[in-house]
Amino acid sequence: MRAMVYRGPWKIRVEEKDVPPIEHPNDAIVRVTLAAICGSDLHLYHGMMPDTRVGMTFGHEFIGVVEEVGPSVQNLKRGDRVMVPFNVFCGSCFFCARGLYSNCHNVNPNATAVGGIYGYSHTCGGYDGGQAEFVRVPFADVGPSLIPEWMDDEDAVLLTDALATGYFGAQLGDIIEGDVVVVFGAGPVGLFAAKSAWLMGAGRVIVIDHLEYRLEKARTFAHAETYNFTEHDDVVVHMKKITEHLGADVAIDAVGAEADGNFVQHLTSVKLKLQGGSPVALNWAIDSVRKGGTVSVMGAYGPMFSAVKFGDAFNKGLTLRMNQCPVKRQWPRLFEHVRNGYLKPSDIVTHRIPLEHIAEGYYIFSAKLDDCIKPLIVPNAG
Amino acid sequence: MAYTADKPVLAESSDQLRARIPGWGVDLDPKDRPSVPRERFDPNLSGAHWDFPERQPEKRPRERSIEHEFLTPVFGTSCPPKGVSGMMRKHAYTLSEGRAAHWLILVAADRVDALGSHLRSFLTLHPDDPITESGVLSEISHHGMASRVGKKRADLAHQPLDPIIAVGPWVVAGGVVYVGLKGLLRAVTRAGRD
Incomplete structure (x- = not known):
């Protein structure tokens, strides 16, 4: 064969x-x-x-x-x-x-x-x-x-x-009616997670990526509000600005191990294999979600350690939820x-x-x- | 907005969203979702008609995590460990998954495996071909320039490194072959002189 x-x-x-x-x-x-x-x-x-x-x-x-x-x-x-x-x-x-x-x-x-x-x-x-x-x-x-x-x-x-994983990612966000949901990544899983968030009653769905054609798809396919992180000095600050400085209720990492946005993280993980993955999107999710909020991780990471901002997650009282679907x-x-x-x-x-x-x-x-x-x-x- | 107890008001009400977005709210009840609760005990749901599966025959010694009590009843049989990389992998499986060395040795074994396989391929009728195997000609056929020029893409900062990683093993392999041939030629010349 x-x-x-x-x-x-x-x-x-x-x-x-x-x-x-x-x-x-x-x-x-x-x-x-x-x-x-x-x-x-x-x-x-x-x-x-x-x-x-x-x-x-x-x-x-x-x-x-x-x-x-x-x-x-x-x-x-x-x-x-x-x-x-x-x-x-x-x-x-x-x-x-x-x-x-x-x-x-x-x-x-x-x-x-x-x-x-x-x-x-x-x-x-x-x-x-x-x-x-x-x-x-x-x-x-x-x-x-x-x-x-x-x-x-x-x-x-x-x-x-892809669809099952995106839908599962929205479920792990424990979305309730009127929640503000931010999805990092407008690839297949991110698009499906954004679309699924509406089914669960989200009041606002925001998608972040750096590829304009994928953000266009997020707007047309997933009815999402979109931002290109390369157009903002600091996407976390921008997220705070557009959520009355509270942060989103739910953040979904739909990027995983090869996240862009930080050259050193990318170099040490994707190129040098010294991390299980580049946790740029995960760290942005942790910093963009409100205190007491939920981060759902659908992006895949390898079994080795990654430089995740665990202290921020701890101090903000976040719920971190994740699994293979x-x-x-x-x-x-x-x-x-x-x-x-x-x-x-x-x-x-x-x-x-x-x-x-x-x-x-x-x-x-x-x-x-x-x-x-x-x-x-x-x-x-x- | 001052920092008060109020939740910020959304731009659209639930009724407006329901009217605009097909399916909005069909899974509104958090308790009525497929993966809620996370663990739902129902041993009859899956279709399994066994308490413990029959064991797949172990036709060759199968490496396994020392965190398992025994070889799992079913396992993949792709690509048994071989050569130097195989020895490295077997050593890695003497260490638990909790040890960084376990994973780092496996990653190193992957690199040794790739390099060895490239070298061995040159002794076959089907040598590795960096052009066809990398798919790099897609740069021409699928708008490589247009996909990048004028776009605000964060990955443009590191994409120039990809060809180095992709072609690197061929450069190393070429160097090894060159040094080997040079040494062989020198030895033959010396033997001829003697």
Whole structure:
């Protein structure tokens, strides 16, 4: 089969690999029909995530058709169209039994600090991902769902991570009616978090970024008030000025490890790998939210330490909430919202790239060329 | 506004927002949201029909965190550790996730793995190609200049560093090959003279 393969920082190619075999009785093999590149894939691409091995296939956002099932699979059969959450999870451990699917204890031997994620380094379990023609899907009776007949493929693939994560990020903000919500980052997760904040009754939604085309999308897609942080000497002071000097009630970090806005933070994390991530957006969130407010962290960070302004969070009495999104827990509600037209995730798709050209896809997304917001990957066999 | 007990007045009321934004307030009740409460015990919800999953066969020794009691019943089988980087990774897994050395050794192993793989690729029919593998030609095909010129982009300050990181391993590899060949040539010349 053809599959994207990591060759080292900033380098990937498409190679011929063996079709993955059934390795466990509850495995399924899925023929991928559509995949996506996630902003967090760029952390792997840039060599930031520890234990990212040459030869691995990335990709944790994908949908497809069941090609083969293991002997204990009861809920799926060959030919079923399925969407697969980015979390690999068993459904039966202490954490899964409590709905914390992203924190499953039975799928990641390499680390206890994170659950299993498709195509996301050995730190997340060493599973090959879906930027390929075929992918192994463990716990087929637990993770995947049939794609509803009425749902578009492009909406379905964005439900496997980006939309679910943005919606989850808004939930972690504990938004109540009339709250002022500021979202740092106008990428896919930030756009979906901003849009979701309205569903939860926000009274004002502000989005901060430095890419004007993404801020334009935040205005049109997410109905948000926007600010370009490069136009302000100090974005934190600006945030205070526009919130009567109290700060926002809720701040959402939808940027994560590769945040821009501070050269030294970026250099020491993205380029020199001395931090788990550049916490510029997180620090701005901490400083922009009001005392007693809530910071929701949806941007992904690596497992190493980062220079976070913890003292400010302590002294302000903030609630810090975060987790990888337990995707499947969000789906029933999100299916309703998509069907009712409140959310149309595919509106943010800007690029559709054949698998054979995936290196260009990563480059365009990474360098933010061509007004790229969300690139999809179309495998040949799909 | 003076610092009083009042919450600042919003520009739009809830009714105005409901009229303007499709779906405004459909998840208004904080208790009626999918991830509330954070932990909701329901072992029958997931579809799992086991108390503990069957174990995936361990076809080769699988590295694991020492914070786990045992190898998890299911695990990924991509890219087993190999060579010098593999030895480094195995050593890293003797240290807990709480130790910075665990992660730093893994990051160092990633760099060794990448460099070694680039060098090995030159001995194959499919050597690494920095042009196609970096996707850099997208600069021409996808408006590299227009995407940057005249834009207030914060990332322009560090983007010039990216080519150095991307091309660096090739420069190192080229240097290693050059020094190796030079040494080999010198040894052959010396042997011929003797």
